[in-house]
Amino acid sequence: MRKFLISFLFLSLIFALVACGGEEESSDAEGSSESQGGEASVSVDASLNVAYPTNLQTLDPHLTTNQSTRDVSRQIYEQLLTLNENYEVVPSLAESYEVSEDGLVYTFHLREGVTFHNGEEMQAEDVVASMEKWMETSTQGKANLTGAEFVEVDPYTVELHIDQASLIIPYVLADTAPFPAIVPKESVESAVETGLTEYIGTGPFQLEEWNVDQYIHLTRFDEYQSREEESSGLAGKKEALVKDIYFRIVTDPSTRVAGVSTGEYDIAMDIPLDSAEQLSSSAGVDPVYSDGGISTYVFNNKAGAFADAALRQAFNTALNAQEAMTAAYTNEEFFKLDSGLALPSQVNWHSEAGRENYNQGDIEKAKQLVEESSYSGEELTILTTKDYQDHYNLAVVAQQVLEAIGVKAKLDVYDWPTFQEIRTEPTNYDMFAMTFAVRPTLHQYPFLDSKAEYPGWTDSEEIDHLLDEITEQKNFEDAKPLVDELQQVVWDYLPVAKVGNQQDLVAVSDKVKGYTDLIGPIFWNVSKSE
Amino acid sequence: MLKYTIQRLFSLIPILLVVAVIVFLLAHMTPGDPVTVLLGDEASEEAKAELRHELGFDLPVYTQFVNWFTGVVTGDLGMSFFLKKPVTEVFADYLGPTISLAIYAQIIAIVISLFLGVIAAKKRGTFTDQTVMGFSLLGISVPSFLVGLFLILLFAVQLQWFPVAGYRPLSEGLWEHLRYLTLPAIALGMMQAGLITRMTRSSMLDVMKSNYIKTAKSKGLHQNRITYKHALRNSFIPILTVIGESFGTLITGAAVVETVFNIPGIGQLIVNSIERRDFTVIQGTVLLITVTYVLLNLTVDLLYGVVDPRVRLNRKK
Numbered sequence A: 001m002r003k004f005l006i007s008f009l010f011l012s013l014i015f016a017l018v019a020c021g022g023e024e025e026s027s028d029a030e031g032s033s034e035s036q037g038g039e040a041s042v043s044v045d046a047s048l049n050v051a052y053p054t055n056l057q058t059l060d061p062h063l064t065t066n067q068s069t070r071d072v073s074r075q076i077y078e079q080l081l082t083l084n085e086n087y088e089v090v091p092s093l094a095e096s097y098e099v100s101e102d103g104l105v106y107t108f109h110l111r112e113g114v115t116f117h118n119g120e121e122m123q124a125e126d127v128v129a130s131m132e133k134w135m136e137t138s139t140q141g142k143a144n145l146t147g148a149e150f151v152e153v154d155p156y157t158v159e160l161h162i163d164q165a166s167l168i169i170p171y172v173l174a175d176t177a178p179f180p181a182i183v184p185k186e187s188v189e190s191a192v193e194t195g196l197t198e199y200i201g202t203g204p205f206q207l208e209e210w211n212v213d214q215y216i217h218l219t220r221f222d223e224y225q226s227r228e229e230e231s232s233g234l235a236g237k238k239e240a241l242v243k244d245i246y247f248r249i250v251t252d253p254s255t256r257v258a259g260v261s262t263g264e265y266d267i268a269m270d271i272p273l274d275s276a277e278q279l280s281s282s283a284g285v286d287p288v289y290s291d292g293g294i295s296t297y298v299f300n301n302k303a304g305a306f307a308d309a310a311l312r313q314a315f316n317t318a319l320n321a322q323e324a325m326t327a328a329y330t331n332e333e334f335f336k337l338d339s340g341l342a343l344p345s346q347v348n349w350h351s352e353a354g355r356e357n358y359n360q361g362d363i364e365k366a367k368q369l370v371e372e373s374s375y376s377g378e379e380l381t382i383l384t385t386k387d388y389q390d391h392y393n394l395a396v397v398a399q400q401v402l403e404a405i406g407v408k409a410k411l412d413v414y415d416w417p418t419f420q421e422i423r424t425e426p427t428n429y430d431m432f433a434m435t436f437a438v439r440p441t442l443h444q445y446p447f448l449d450s451k452a453e454y455p456g457w458t459d460s461e462e463i464d465h466l467l468d469e470i471t472e473q474k475n476f477e478d479a480k481p482l483v484d485e486l487q488q489v490v491w492d493y494l495p496v497a498k499v500g501n502q503q504d505l506v507a508v509s510d511k512v513k514g515y516t517d518l519i520g521p522i523f524w525n526v527s528k529s530e
Numbered sequence B: 001m002l003k004y005t006i007q008r009l010f011s012l013i014p015i016l017l018v019v020a021v022i023v024f025l026l027a028h029m030t031p032g033d034p035v036t037v038l039l040g041d042e043a044s045e046e047a048k049a050e051l052r053h054e055l056g057f058d059l060p061v062y063t064q065f066v067n068w069f070t071g072v073v074t075g076d077l078g079m080s081f082f083l084k085k086p087v088t089e090v091f092a093d094y095l096g097p098t099i100s101l102a103i104y105a106q107i108i109a110i111v112i113s114l115f116l117g118v119i120a121a122k123k124r125g126t127f128t129d130q131t132v133m134g135f136s137l138l139g140i141s142v143p144s145f146l147v148g149l150f151l152i153l154l155f156a157v158q159l160q161w162f163p164v165a166g167y168r169p170l171s172e173g174l175w176e177h178l179r180y181l182t183l184p185a186i187a188l189g190m191m192q193a194g195l196i197t198r199m200t201r202s203s204m205l206d207v208m209k210s211n212y213i214k215t216a217k218s219k220g221l222h223q224n225r226i227t228y229k230h231a232l233r234n235s236f237i238p239i240l241t242v243i244g245e246s247f248g249t250l251i252t253g254a255a256v257v258e259t260v261f262n263i264p265g266i267g268q269l270i271v272n273s274i275e276r277r278d279f280t281v282i283q284g285t286v287l288l289i290t291v292t293y294v295l296l297n298l299t300v301d302l303l304y305g306v307v308d309p310r311v312r313l314n315r316k317k
Helices: A003-038 A067-074 A124-136 A141-144 A169-173 A184-191 A255-261 A275-280 A308-317 A321-328 A363-372 A391-402 A415-422 A461-471 A478-492 B002-010 B010-029 B034-039 B046-057 B061-072 B087-122 B129-141 B143-156 B176-207 B211-218 B222-236 B236-252 B257-259 B266-275 B278-305
Strands: A049-050 A081-083 A090-092 A094-099 A106-108 A149-154 A157-159 A203-212 A215-220 A243-250 A285-299 A380-385 A408-413 A431-436 A494-509
Touching: A003 B211, A049 A067, A049 A255, A067 A215, A067 A243, A067 B211, A081 A215, A081 B211, A106 A124, A124 A141, A124 A149, A124 A157, A124 A184, A124 A431, A141 A169, A149 B002, A157 A363, A169 B002, A243 A494, A255 A275, A255 A494, A275 A285, A275 A494, A285 A308, A285 A391, A285 B010, A308 A363, A308 A391, A308 A494, A321 A494, A380 A391, A380 A415, A391 A408, A391 A431, A408 A415, A415 B034, A461 A478, A494 B061, B002 B010, B002 B278, B034 B046, B034 B061, B061 B278, B087 B129, B087 B176, B087 B236, B087 B257, B087 B278, B143 B176, B143 B257, B176 B222, B176 B236, B176 B257, B211 B236, B236 B278, B257 B266, B266 B278
Parallel strands: A049 A243, A380 A408, A380 A431
Antiparallel strands: A081 A090, A094 A106, A106 A157, A149 A157, A203 A215, A215 A243, A285 A431, A285 A494
């Protein structure tokens, strides 16, 4: 007994020491944080350490929709047009652009004196080569610019010739992933089937070293030619205020949280929302929230029970969006309820049409709709993955909703690459939960257009027709009624059931100033004090 | 001895053949494809099919196996689809951190466990013995990722003695190298320490009962000389077996610790390659690990003779 007591006291002492150590550290950190407020000076030679959650598969932004490629590439490359903080299209590498009366020719006047990281000046031949590569390899280029052609007029003027006028062309050219980065003509010529082999852009940072699976090291491009307009979103003035950026690949979320708390990292991306409380109590670290995208349930419209619109409507009628989003994102701070496919800040695309069908949570009415549907008691399969916790949590909610309205359902859980493959076969499942990054136009969400053949296989002539009709309009004033109509049809047909808009959480050290986000992180105009 | 070594090396061939077939089939039967990983979730089926064709991923599985295996026989393990390097080069790049980590973890495990094992044997049945055995049980049963997270919380976040994660190569200085490797090495070495402590204790207890130990005692030899010169050396064969086997486990089982501490080693390479379905790297790395494992076992077998002259193979009768 005496020995037991001695052991117990010994262990208690260890824990007490640990606890005291923590408190002392915490108060020290607070003290130093306050003093930094007064004495901190911005260092132009600072290194920004960013804990980044996923490995990069490629640094060719033309090729992929992967967010990791987008997030790093946008610091290196630029495009002709880009988006400002209101998601409006503005010139970037183009000084200006104009559209012909018939809408079939876009003329881009290039900025003079813009140099690539290899020291060569960007000229029309580079733009033509880059845009042709992008049109050939990117999903967006293939889908929206079939038959289009870029033509060099003179070294600083390029024309885009298209077969059919389209309102969304500038948005497609300003898209963020896969984005039409302008690279030297030689880089295009040396590219292989898996993409670029050299990574040269015109952006404020240049690639110094890519140590695959470990880090990507970018350095300030001293010859960078910035625009002079006020900085806004991805547009306007860009200044590289730190000398180096290290994207350190840290796949374990708890390591990212611990690392930003100790100052090992200055910024930690993709922080699990349940760590928000821990972060807010960490001295010297601020949580930053940004628009993460939209959360949805994607139905299999091609085969199985949800091919019947009545059952899709039954599920949507029973769905309580507030409860589902709380289950997925833990707290109301981390999501917003909204029925529109576009964010409210995307003024040209946001619509509240069909809002009455959103967030109903009406189980009784839903049961009635199930009765009226062709559902005959079979067990439905909800495909999901634990690689994205919010997808999994939403899938669990879907199972409960279905069971509440008398529909049997099971979860099929796979790792992400397996999930992606299983999802391509219509007989494998009935629905899955999915989040989509914000897109500049509704057309770029893959689940609307039947031609995209995205899993779920939306096949609505009405939606296809409205998508086409919108592109045929001369301006957004004319397009607005059609956008409303499209949103209403989406709520009636239900290719997906929109649940809400989720927020992304980034942890930023208070030594870092100026961090912003627009469909991904922005590291220019970001400074760090020592 | 030479004949025995050559025989053992030849026995590698059927093992490698079986491993090659199984790994190839497992990799290719697992759903998921590298083209989707590369092009992204929203890429069209048409774009994926085009790239699959260009890279030869749409060839029949047996054709792909024959192509790959022909290369393996000639020493070419193929090119990594994502890393754009030969697999052997990739393996060499990632082996360094894992070897460093495994050696450091093994040293920690051996130092702790020999010390504790001998003490436990000497103080058999006492409170010290029970505490040591409790510690070793804890080491064996607590998963390494949990130990890792606990160490991060205590020594990196609270006390800030060590960095949270990361890796610095030896070229950046020994101190910096060890500073980054200490916590992961402890996390990884804990289980080995537990195993070796138990083996040391039980092996020492067996030897301590031997007649020659009693003789040594009766001759009036000092207790420490009996323990360390006579008992420990003679009880070392089973301990060496555990050390040898556990070193293999350290190399192959470091995946979790490497992920938690973000160390670019073989474990992380395999995890990342599985995530991106980089088939040639998965296949090549597993083959090379098999070779490493078999060679380690052979080394341990040969070391028996060094430690204990009674098991030397070339001893003439």
